[in-house]
Amino acid sequence: GENVEQHPSTLSVQEGDSAVIKCTYSDSASNYFPWYKQELGKRPQLIIDIRSNVGEKKDQRIAVTLNKTAKHFSLHITETQPEDSAVYFCAARPPYNFNKFYFGSGTKLNVKP
Amino acid sequence: DVKVTQSSRYLVKRTGEKVFLECVQDMDHENMFWYRQDPGLGLRLIYFSYDVKMKEKGDIPEGYSVSREKKERFSLILESASTNQTSMYLCASNPRGVDYGYTFGSGTRLTVV
Numbered sequence: 001g002e003n004v005e006q007h008p009s010t011l012s013v014q015e016g017d018s019a020v021i022k023c024t025y026s027d028s029a030s031n032y033f034p035w036y037k038q039e040l041g042k043r044p045q046l047i048i049d050i051r052s053n054v055g056e057k058k059d060q061r062i063a064v065t066l067n068k069t070a071k072h073f074s075l076h077i078t079e080t081q082p083e084d085s086a087v088y089f090c091a092a093r094p095p096y097n098f099n100k101f102y103f104g105s106g107t108k109l110n111v112k113p
Numbered sequence: 114d115v116k117v118t119q120s121s122r123y124l125v126k127r128t129g130e131k132v133f134l135e136c137v138q139d140m141d142h143e144n145m146f147w148y149r150q151d152p153g154l155g156l157r158l159i160y161f162s163y164d165v166k167m168k169e170k171g172d173i174p175e176g177y178s179v180s181r182e183k184k185e186r187f188s189l190i191l192e193s194a195s196t197n198q199t200s201m202y203l204c205a206s207n208p209r210g211v212d213y214g215y216t217f218g219s220g221t222r223l224t225v226v
Contacts, residue, residue: 036217
């Protein structure tokens with residue numbers, strides 16, 4: 001089955017700096033990659049996703065890039081703000097398994113004011 | 114506009130008790146999932162269901178069972194609760210056959226004493 005690895009496990013940045021979180025996946029058939037943000041005590045929420053036919057997608061201060069050849073994808077947050085502090089999860093979905101996702105282990109992002 | 118509802122936010126149960134965790138979604142999604150979330154271990158899939166009365170084991174099904182008698186409801190059952198089942202339990206759902214991330218419930222924090 002699919003295996004997703006995520007790095008780093010914790011990331012601390014100064015407000016206004018950029019943050020990058022990286023994930024690798026093992027199954028080359030995976031074709032959909034969502035990212036989730038989980039604030040303390042709250043449910044994970046989808047913040048951005050990318051499909052395998054696209055190399056990059058942006059939504060305001062967040063962007064995701066995908067390198068299918070290397071089987072890795074990354075979340076980029078620019079101009080970080082304290083409210084970006086949360087745990088971020090990446091996920092990968094192979095097309096053959098009931099729309100089930102395989103998650104990375106999470107990155108705790110701390111944005112220092 | 115809460116779309117995935119978990120019946121309890123916090124639960125405390127005794128070792129050996131049979132425990133029911135309930136999840137209801139109102140989005141007419143075919144797929145429903147139960148995950149547990151533990152620090153440093155990310156999200157681990159317990160069971161999922163892709164249709165009424167259908168169920169599939171996830172990565173850590175031991176000690177758990179599930180029930181899906183209606184499309185909107187997916188129940189997780191701890192047959193005989195043990196202290197190592199103390200965890201945050203998250204329910205999620207998504208539609209079949211489309212590129213669509215999960216919608217998560219707000220979670221149930223279960224403590225087994």
